[in-house]
Amino acid sequence: MNQFVPRITAVGSYTPERRLTNADLERMVETDDEWIVQRTGIRERRISAPEEYTSHLCIEAVKDLVNRYGAVLDDVDLLIVSTSTPDFTFPSTASLVQAHFGIPQTLAFDLSAACAGFIYSLHTARSMLASGLHRKALVIGADALSKITDYTDRTTCILFGDGAGAVLLERDAEGAEASWLASTFGSDGTGGVHLYRTGIASSLNGVPVNAGGKLVQNGREVYKFAVQTVPKGVAELLKQAGLSSGSVDWFIPHSANLRIIESVCERTGIPLEKTLHTIEHFGNTSAATIPLALHQGIKQGLLKEGDKVLMYGFGGGFVHGGLLLKWKEPLSKR
Template identity: 40%
Template structure:
């Protein structure tokens, strides 16, 4: 039996509420044209007041389990990649484990910001290929709208909420051909939420200074991202013994359209081989890649046997990439 880990099922969930660029035109010094030109974003999904990260993750998880033709009790491990956990502890993964009825599963969260899904998928791959677990549920989920300063136009316009999930298990065909992870903690100040941890616990000062919201050095992050997205993709291809000409589809982290276009150019890909939902979803951090991957699959853009490159970057600084030979049948109109 081929002991290769791959994606057995996939699903995603987006909240119903939409905030478009006109909202920001009314509340700060910006415009729809300015936002679109610099980011590629037209709108983003926002969770309802009664929706937490675990709620979005639960809905995506159930869809992925159904797609894999499994039941919740077949899941051995739940990993949730998120920067917006429901609470400090217990983990959001434990809450999801209970919500879906995965009574036999262990559970933990993964913290790697926007790279979190690929980090979590890499961990799942090891568990499956080392025969520790048979079916691992990997979820990228975020409610970033709760950690934004809506007076800061450099960050508030960028982010949205959502969740995507995959079930990783043994596949007879294809599978996860390679994964590559990296980090550079010297860039920790470029993208972070300063307060809320042991260094700066909640206080009147941290609240007054909005230190519980996302802070970003935009130019530094942009320069880093343009370089690392291409470098990481090429490294994952090299590890899989493939070249850029072998790429059938690219699913990049949805942070900025100019970063995505630069990555495609580096990989010598036409944009028709790149999936972009940034315009309608914004940057969903750890949820960006799995949501985009699910949408591309459902639209029939990814077919069984395709080589799909996943690549992302995030706070840490972190980055991750993977080459997946797609193993699920179906897709369009499923």
């Protein structure tokens, strides 16, 4: 392990054009802008067009990556899409992306880890590159949550939106310093019943479920899980790396709710000003929130070579996971 050091060499993202504002939601369910902003920090979300699915969001994010960095995809030999809203159960969304770009020879699959999906995928790709068995990976976090959101349920429809973020991972130069400082992961399947979308089973941990394919959530339980679990995970990452919270330059938590982010910051000692999130304008885009925020930070020129970047995802499962890296500027940034 680790004889090959992978690094991020290109980043891209995409969000659909259509905005769904809090004012729009006021016309759809009994809610108001003040309640939504006060409880979640969300002002608007992006909603995919009727025939625009997760694979399309992924393709646009990858096109953005190619346009910005001049990345070549022909030799990608690993393609992972983390999503909870695949166009189909099979073929995988990754297969649809592979077909669109005509990538000739790649292991392509979807990874299901809800809102922690991007972190799980990045860790998986990084490990497969470090082993030497793969050389170049496209890792995408994408979700079209509007397709599974019940727009008559005011407790959930205010939260979710659509988007995609993609990174290219390649072997670094021989002898390059490792930039992956720490990682931690966990899951608690007993929490599954608090955040789910029905598949082909009709009960979950003994509890009957029938949501007609829509997302179901017990917001309070999810909130509790997040604010209890993430600070412990952050502490574990810092301990592994021998760092204090003060040495984190950028914290990229999953953008689920601004109140959760504030609580995690308070509990970990990481200042809110050091977080990169997309909650205000994109809402919760599940697997896409972390790469979207990462890309936003890069485009704004905030991330600098050598910065300590801590990313943490959490969500349905329950699952959670974090990575701490020493930032290396993506190559040939434009």
